[in-house]
Amino acid sequence: MSASVLRRVYLSLGSNIDREKNILACLDALAEQFGELIISPVYESEAVGFTGDSFYNLVVGIDSALSVGELAVLMREIEYANKRSRAGPKFGPRTLDIDILTCGELTGLIDGVALPRDEVIENAFVLLPLVDIAGDEKHPLSGKAYRDIAKNFSGGEQRLWRIDFSWQGKIISKVE
Numbered sequence: 001m002s003a004s005v006l007r008r009v010y011l012s013l014g015s016n017i018d019r020e021k022n023i024l025a026c027l028d029a030l031a032e033q034f035g036e037l038i039i040s041p042v043y044e045s046e047a048v049g050f051t052g053d054s055f056y057n058l059v060v061g062i063d064s065a066l067s068v069g070e071l072a073v074l075m076r077e078i079e080y081a082n083k084r085s086r087a088g089p090k091f092g093p094r095t096l097d098i099d100i101l102t103c104g105e106l107t108g109l110i111d112g113v114a115l116p117r118d119e120v121i122e123n124a125f126v127l128l129p130l131v132d133i134a135g136d137e138k139h140p141l142s143g144k145a146y147r148d149i150a151k152n153f154s155g156g157e158q159r160l161w162r163i164d165f166s167w168q169g170k171i172i173s174k175v176e
Contacts, residue, residue, distance in 0.1 A: 007104030019056040034062040040129035041173030045160035059129040069111030
């Protein structure tokens, strides 16, 4: 894939260990790499797939000309800089988890990354923050707007709620 095409990329960020510190550090690192960020409100959600502390979750939009593989490597570097360990079970505590949700209209397995990521339509803690910043945009496979997917979402018992959160002196989300 050519690295010269600028694409809108949506990333899912999550942390349940030193949540605020790790999310803030991640936003700083992303801003340093990509400039202006499109940031959803921050949600707190119960752990899914294991018993553990609640997560902070949000979605961030960036514009990037990097290939999917280059993006994946950069996201892993940011995770590791925030003491992410991949040892242990798939579902477990995380200092920082960054997932590439979409990269423009790309679909399929690209550079080892499945696009769009399944979690977009499976988990409320991904879908709802995505709707907040890209509700009218369309899912690359279904062609449905994220807002419409959310209206018909049957995410079971996933409990999540917006929290007050600020970054670099700006209010990212506020409980109303």
